[in-house]
Amino acid sequence: MSVLNDTVDWLGDSANWSGDDGIPHRLAQHLDYTALTVVIAAAIAIPIGLWVGHTGRLRGLAVISTGALRALPTLGVLAYASLFSGIGIKPAIFTLVLLAIPPLLAGAYAGLESVNRQTIDAARAIGMTEWQILRKVEVPLALPLIIGGFRSATLQVVATATVAAYIPGPGGLGRYLIDGLAVSDYARIVGGSVVVIALALVLDGLFVILQRVALGSRPSRTPTVA
C-alpha cells in the first residue's frame, strides 16, 4: 500500500513537473523519439509497401521479412547496436526504426491487397494511369489499414523507447523506470510506468479516432454491385 501512496505523492510533487528530469520534459523527449522514428521508418516502409501491394511482386519476401523482424528481441538489437555505435541516441533510434518498419510495411501492402480487384480494373478501364490508380483509388481505399500500420508502429515505438533507457544516452520516460530501478526508488518506478501507460493509451485512442475518420471519408464504403 505504501508504494501506492508514495507513487501518488511522486506524481503530485511539483518538483517532478519541472526541469530536465521533470515529467513534461521527459514526455516531450519520448514523443520526439517516437515521431522521429516513425517518420524515418515510414519513409522506408511505405514506398516499399505500396510498391509490393500495387505490383504484387516480392510479396512472399515482404511477408517473411516482416515475420522475421517481429521475432527479433528488441533489447538484444539495442544492446548489440550500442556496442558498435557507442552510447547516445543513435543506436536507440536505429533499433526503434527497425522495429517500426514491419507494421508499417504490412499495413501498406495488406491495405492495398484488401482493395477490390474489380475496382482497380474499372479504374484502369476508364483510362487512369498506374500512378493515378495508386494515388486516387488504392491509397484512399487502403487508408484505414495503412493508418492501422502507423498505430501499431507508434505503440511499438512508445513501448520500446521505454526499454531503450537501459542505454545511458537516451532520455524519455524510460529514465524513471531504469534509473528508479537502479536505486530502488519504487515511487519513481511506478509513477513513471503510470505516465508511460497513460501515454500509450492516449495515443492509441487518437489513432482509433483517426481510423474512424479515414473509414468515414472514403468515397463509398461498399462498392455497389448491379
Add this chain to the structure above:
Amino acid sequence: MTWFNANTDKVWDLLLSHLWLSGLPILLGFVIAVPIGWFANRHRRLRGTILSLGGILYTIPSLAFFLVLPSIIGTGFLDPVNVVVALTVYAVAIMVRSAADAFESVSPAVLDAATATGFAPAGRAFLVELPLAGPVLLAGLRVVAVSTVSLVSVGALIGVSNLGSLFTEGYRTDNDAEILIGVIGIVGLALLFDLVLVIAGRLLMPWAYTGGQRTPIKPIVSFAQHLGGVG
C-alpha cells in the same frame, strides 16, 4: 564461439528459464482466451467491448506493465511471477480476438446439423465447434508464441533470468558475441515453438491440410494488422 564454448552450461540454464517463462504464458493464455473468445462470438453485443478491452491491455508497454503489477497483485518488484502474469495478459489479449474470429469461421449450418444429429450443447462445443475453429486458433497461437518468446527478454531488465540476461550482461561487459548468442537463442526458440505448433496442427487437424481448404497461414497477415504495441 569461444565465449559460447566456455559458457555452455550457463546458456543452457538461461534457455530453460526462457522456455519456462514463455511456455507458461502461451499455455495459460490459450486456455483462458478460448472460452472468452467463444463467449464473445456467442454474445454479439459484448463482442466489441471484449475485443476492445483486449486491444487496450495489449497497448500497455511491457516494462511499465512488469513494474506496476507488484502494486496490483502484491508480488515483489523482481519476482518472475510479474513477467508470467503480464505475458499471460498479453497472450489472452491477442488470443481472444483470434478465438472470436475462429469460432465465427465455423459454419452455422454445420452447428445446426450437429444439433440435429443429437449433440448436446457442451458436446457440440467441444467435439464440433472447437476442432472446426482449430486452424484459425492455431494461427493466433503462432502469433502469441513468437511475440511471447521475444518479450520475455525484457524481463532481464528487472532481474528475471532468461536469455535476455545475455543482453544486459553482454552490454555491461562489452561482449558482442554474448549478445549475439542471446539473439540467436531467442529467435531459435521462437522458431522451435512455431515448428511444434505447426506439427501439432498437422497431427490434430489433418483435414485442414488436404488442399482446397482454407489454410491457417493466411489469417496471420490480416490478423497482425489488429495488433497494437508492446515492446
